[in-house]
Amino acid sequence: MKKAMLLTLIAALLVMGISVAPVQAATTGTVISSSAAEPEPYYARAVKLDNGNLLSTFTRRFPGNTDWAGMKAFPFYRSTDGGATWSLLSEIDPNNYGLDRNQQGMTTLYVLPQKAGDYPAGTLLFASTDWNNSVPYTIHIWRSTDNGATWQFHSNLAARGTAGTQRTWEPEFSVTSDGRLICYYSDERQPGYNQAIAQEISSDGGLTWGNYSIIVGNSSNWDWRPGMPRVVKVKNGTYFMFFEMLGAAPNFAVRYKTSANGVDWGSATDLGNVVGTGIYRASQTPEIAYIDNGTANGRLYVRGMTDVISSANKMFTSGDYGATWTQVDAPLTVKGSNQNTPAAWSGTLLPLSHSMLLEVNTVKVGDRNEIRANVAQVNGDSSIVSGGIYKLINQNNNLLLDNAGGGSPAGTEIIQWSDLGADTQWWRLDYRNSGFFRGMSVNNSLVWEDPDGATAPGTKVILGTNNDLDTQRWKFAHKGSSYYTVMNGHSGLMLDNAGGGSPAGTKVIQWGANSLDTQNWKLVRVDTEIPVNQLESFNMHSYVQYQDGRGRIDGGQYSAESQWRLVKGLANESSVSIESVNKPGFYLRHRDGKVWLEANDNSALFKNDATWQLRAGLTGSWAASFESYNIPGAYMRHRNGLLEISTISTAVDQQDATFYVK
Structure with a gap:
């Protein structure tokens, strides 16, 4: 891969990775099995049967030793409704x-x-x-x-x-x-x-x-x-x-x-x-799927077990048989994976149709792992995850779908408004059946509705109490670049902004399909989280940590001291700052040639010292290097187990200044 291309990919991933996360991820799916007596199931498998039903199984316990006891029979759970509900069918x-x-x-x-x-x-x-x-x-x-x-x-x-x-x-x-x-x-x-x-x-x-x-x-x-x-x-x-x-x-x-x-x-x-893109790649115990979506090549989808450490929501996809990969939201939000509590340890991605993808996996919930299932509508390098929370931005006027005020009662007409960062503009999209979703307001739990089953173009869209009728079902058709048209299941009419250049406050209506940008809505997910990363030394197979305020490398990947978030640079938003997950508000900064973990004091000097230019790895593929923002040419590197900054002149310098972002 050419270096310029890699730098472009890094920039794109940086934008994805440092987005604001105002709400908690909710896409943990439907429970297939949960047992306090069996807190570590793994190897979730699922298949689609010839009769259209789904069958899932798993191993009940992680095999830590050869002398363990208490294993039960292998269970087989069946779903007759596309993964929405499951029941025990048989055992071996x-x-x-x-x-x-x-x-x-x-x-x-x-x-x-x-x-x-x-x-x-x-x-x-x-x-x-x-x-x-x-x-x-x-x-x-x-x-x-x-x-x-x-x-x-x-x-x-x-x-x-x-x-x-x-x-x-x-x-x-x-x-x-x-x-x-x-x-x-x-x-x-x-x-x-x-x-x-x-x-x-x-x-x-x-x-x-x-x-x-x-x-x-x-x-x-x-x-x-x-x-x-x-x-x-x-x-x-x-x-x-x-x-x-x-x-x-x-x-x-x-x-x-x-x-x-x-x-x-x-x-x-x-x-x-x-399998990967930029500085990120799929890692450990792959789950895979292939969907023939009608394109020349179809689509490959891949997710690794430890991908979920850095990004609980993502998987990789390729539409050119693996020549290039992008990241897209996976059906399940899976968090807390490590070698000792094997969430996401070898799950299954299962195509249900040319556009619907099911994931069955282990999800960490409290002190146990549960076997869970969830679906996503996948459209190339875009996806709509059932249970995901989105804002919808109109392509014509860049205004958002809005419920017109907190606590709005049933019958309120939906409007468009500028982005307020408020939950009145956040919508939970729940997959129902036959390609249709329900749009529910995060603010008041009311849903998009075609009032009284109207079929006349120009009918306003209202908020209604959920009744599971087709007047509250909406089908999303992908138009590219995360834009969709949204069709009501009863009227067959499209969600429309009621005219080009409509101002804030304009009511949202339904209208016949006309291929205009007033009917195109960009889905932007708001319940994803800033990834948690580990920074592995390229040549030592140890991880960036802190001890007594000093940045260092050590062996442990899963310790609290080795967890970091790459956030927008404190001194320059196109750069990065490295914030401790364990100590929020503390950042890796250089001082006197050494790298320290210190609290942000909001001084200009601190912000400059704690900002790094994210570069392609000085040596090795799939890696990154961190150049000082205010001392160009000086890079974060390890020497004798400690972190410092220095200029780079030798091959050893390059290796010491290169890290895998995991």
């Missing part, structure tokens, strides 16, 4: 098959898209990883031919290994271009490999397996630990495999490789391409 208890359910986890769920062996399209396969060293196989497979109502044992896969303790993890199914079932998995069994990604193929629908091969790995580099394969086939027939990569810079990045047939992936030492 490994104990009933001579296995130890306390040693099972890291599951997958798959629907055969076509006949494989004797098993027709629509057959369900469920697989678990077994880390019981006394069991001869590491992966066990069950099948269902009645949409998950009942299950039968199907087969075993991946022999334990000669030493008895080697394991495999994270099975993932697909069907090759010639119709054979294939399973990809992370493999710790092979001599010389810390871990590799391997595959085996079945010609009889998964009853027997063979043709073992390593598709990502390096026996000459013990640091390499690729894993978590997720595979999807796109409309031109290409297979994409996304995986996490530990041990190669940028560490933990989600990468992808491609195959023409699902079998041949090129050299095993080829790590493919990183």
